[in-house]
Amino acid sequence: MPANSESHSLLQVRNLSCQRDGRRLFAGLSFTLPASGALQIEGANGAGKTTLLRTLIGSAGDYDGQILWDGRPFPASLPQFRESLLYIGHRAGVRGGLTPLENLAWYGANRSAAMQALEQVDLFGFEDSLCQNLSAGQNRRVALARLFLPDAPSLWILDEPLAALDVAGVAALQGQMAVHLSRGGAMVFTSHQPVALAGLQGIQLADFAVDELAESAGGEHVFG
Amino acid sequence: MSSAESLSMAGRNHGGPSLAALLRVELLLALRKRADIANPLLFFVTVLALLPLGVGPEPDLLARLAPGMIWVMALLATLLSQESLFRSDFEDGSLEQQALSSQPLYFAVLIKAAVHWLVTGLPLALLSPMLGLMLNLPAAGYFCLLVSLLLGTASMSLIGAVGAALTVALRRPGLLLALIVMPLYVPVLIFGTGAVQAAIDGYVFGPQLAILAALLAAAAALAPLAAAGAIRISLDN
Numbered sequence: 001m002p003a004n005s006e007s008h009s010l011l012q013v014r015n016l017s018c019q020r021d022g023r024r025l026f027a028g029l030s031f032t033l034p035a036s037g038a039l040q041i042e043g044a045n046g047a048g049k050t051t052l053l054r055t056l057i058g059s060a061g062d063y064d065g066q067i068l069w070d071g072r073p074f075p076a077s078l079p080q081f082r083e084s085l086l087y088i089g090h091r092a093g094v095r096g097g098l099t100p101l102e103n104l105a106w107y108g109a110n111r112s113a114a115m116q117a118l119e120q121v122d123l124f125g126f127e128d129s130l131c132q133n134l135s136a137g138q139n140r141r142v143a144l145a146r147l148f149l150p151d152a153p154s155l156w157i158l159d160e161p162l163a164a165l166d167v168a169g170v171a172a173l174q175g176q177m178a179v180h181l182s183r184g185g186a187m188v189f190t191s192h193q194p195v196a197l198a199g200l201q202g203i204q205l206a207d208f209a210v211d212e213l214a215e216s217a218g219g220e221h222v223f224g
Numbered sequence: 225m226s227s228a229e230s231l232s233m234a235g236r237n238h239g240g241p242s243l244a245a246l247l248r249v250e251l252l253l254a255l256r257k258r259a260d261i262a263n264p265l266l267f268f269v270t271v272l273a274l275l276p277l278g279v280g281p282e283p284d285l286l287a288r289l290a291p292g293m294i295w296v297m298a299l300l301a302t303l304l305s306q307e308s309l310f311r312s313d314f315e316d317g318s319l320e321q322q323a324l325s326s327q328p329l330y331f332a333v334l335i336k337a338a339v340h341w342l343v344t345g346l347p348l349a350l351l352s353p354m355l356g357l358m359l360n361l362p363a364a365g366y367f368c369l370l371v372s373l374l375l376g377t378a379s380m381s382l383i384g385a386v387g388a389a390l391t392v393a394l395r396r397p398g399l400l401l402a403l404i405v406m407p408l409y410v411p412v413l414i415f416g417t418g419a420v421q422a423a424i425d426g427y428v429f430g431p432q433l434a435i436l437a438a439l440l441a442a443a444a445a446l447a448p449l450a451a452a453g454a455i456r457i458s459l460d461n
Contacts, residue, residue: 060460082324091317097253107321123420130256167240 001181002045006140009034009071010155011056012111016065017210018051026208029065031201033188037155038197045087045206047191050206055160056188056200057087083190086153088161092143097134103131109149117148120172137164145174156180156187162195228334242340243331250339261343262309264301268348272298272355283360287333290359294369295376298348301407302377305344306384309336310392310455319392320459330453337385337448345377361424368423368433375436376416382440382447383408389454 015029024166025048033039041049054060056067058078067074072159094103100123104114118127120143131139144161146152156177162170170193177197178189189195254261275293276286313319322332352373353366361369387405392396419432 015316059456062460068277079326083326085324087321087324089317089320091315091320093321095249095253095316095318096312097256098249102249106245107319122349165397 001084009186010037010069012066012068012071013056014066014068016052016055016063016067018060018063019054020046020048020051020062024210026205027064027210029203029205029208031203033186035186036199037186038177038181040195040200040202041190041205042192042202043190047205047209049071050159050207051158053087053089053188053190057085058082064204070103081155084154085157086146087157088143088146089159093132094139094142096129096139099128099130100134101127102146103142104149107146107149108151109146113150114145118142118147120148120176122157122172127186136155137154137166137169140164141169144173147173148179152180152185154185156175156185156189158187158189160190160192162193214219232458239408242442243327243335244354245375246327246332247339249333251342254343260305261347264305264344264345265351267304268297268301269351269355271300275359281426286359287362290356290361290367290371291424292417293359294352294355294361295373295413295417298345298373298377299380299413301348302344302380303405304382304411305340306381306388306405307387307391307397309340309375309388311388314392314448314458319455323456323459330448330454333385333389333451333455334444337381337451340385341378341381346374347374348377363421364426365424365447368429369420371433372419372436373417375433375440376412379412379436379440379443380409382443383412385451386447386454389451389458392455412436415439 002087011033014030016029018025022139029052041052043049051060052124053064058067058081069077072080074081093097094100095106098106099116099187101111105111107209109117115127118124121144123138123141123145125132125206126138131142132141140163147156161173165173174196177195179189181199245363257392272293275289279285310319313322349370351420352410356366356369384401384405387401391401391405394400415432415435419429419436421434424431432435
């Protein structure tokens with residue numbers, strides 16, 4: 001039943017190509033992310049990992065191809081998509097003028113859930129200090145504490161979640177990722193580090209890179 | 225009850241904080257940055273205190289200059305404080321998170337502009353009678369000065385939010401922001417000073433105040449829309 005298999009894939013990407021500043025970063029990218037699926041995007045610096053994630057959350061408008069959420073294409077499905085999205089970008093979304101506890105409250109956590117999440121990211125005792133006085137790694141942990149909240153949304157899109165974390169932090173985060181997958185959640189993330197997760201798919205953006213030289217040569221061929 | 229607790233007590237739907245929680249967070253952030261509140265006010269008072277040193281302490285001359293000078297300085301003080309309206313939110317990524325939440329960006333901008341007015345425009349307007357006294361403003365002008373500044377600074381906070389949203393991705397937006405926003409302040413300035421002058425001269429000033437209120441209503445309806453669009457453009461590069 002094709003309709004049934006459609007409904008099992010949360011996020012579907014068909015023949016996606018993205019550009020930034022007039023340069024095509026990659027083309028022909030297709031993948032399907034089912035429930036309990038995890039996808040790691042790999043690529044060199046500047047390969048377009050962040051652009052791909054920003055396209056997936058519907059923030060970058062400059063793309064060709066189709067993105068479907070729950071079988072319905074963007075941008076019609078964007079409102080429903082964003083209801084189930086938890087995005088942590090390069091900029092963590094932690095306000096320096098608020099405490100970790102207030103930051104999590106802004107994301108909708110109640111006090112006890114927020115305290116528990118902060119304990120799990122090893123920020124117990126810092127919950128009432130202003131985030132601007134915490135270190136970069138600690139601020140990163142405040143952002144990642146959102147993943148430890150009990151009612152975290154079902155699709156995680158994370159840009160370099162392991163950056164700036166120490167060994168214990170990486171282990172805790174991988175554990176939480178596995179818990180999320182076991183609850184039927186899905187995730188897309190970029191990372192330069194290998195991540196140990198059962199059922200993890202990988203995409204090498206280099207495989208979809210556009211050879212600009214060959215393309216312009218092809219263009220000349222048309223003129224010639 | 226701690227502030228964090230009261231934030232979440234305000235209730236929320238999935239994907240974004242409620243409007244009440246949003247307002248509380250913005251107020252909390254504004255009140256924690258005391259220097260940002262004090263600087264525009266100090267600027268306002270200092271420049272107007274310097275005015276008699278520049279043009280001479282003649283009471284009649286000062287009385288003639290007072291309405292216009294107080295209004296122009298209120299405009300500049302508002303403008304100076306506007307640059308940072310979205311800056312820290314943009315830099316720490318929370319503006320992006322707000323754009324992703326199911327709560328419309330319109331309300332987020334409206335609340336930001338309202339809090340900006342509460343911490344700059346409102347104190348400016350409340351200080352204005354004191355500065356009127358310093359500049360020998362005729363007694364008939366005080367009430368009108370206060371009301372016109374209350375209405376006018378609110379419009380300016382909203383209009384300035386558009387400029388701040390357009391320039392938030394730039395590193396040093398200062399002068400560009402002024403160039404974008406100043407022309408839009410012109411109608412507010414004209415009717416504001418016009419109302420005070422009319423009150424001093426003993427004419428009716430109700431119509432001018434009504435126009436200021438109408439400008440405020442239009443700004444409240446349209447400026448957050450424009451600013452929300454500008455934020456999405458700024459976030460997209």
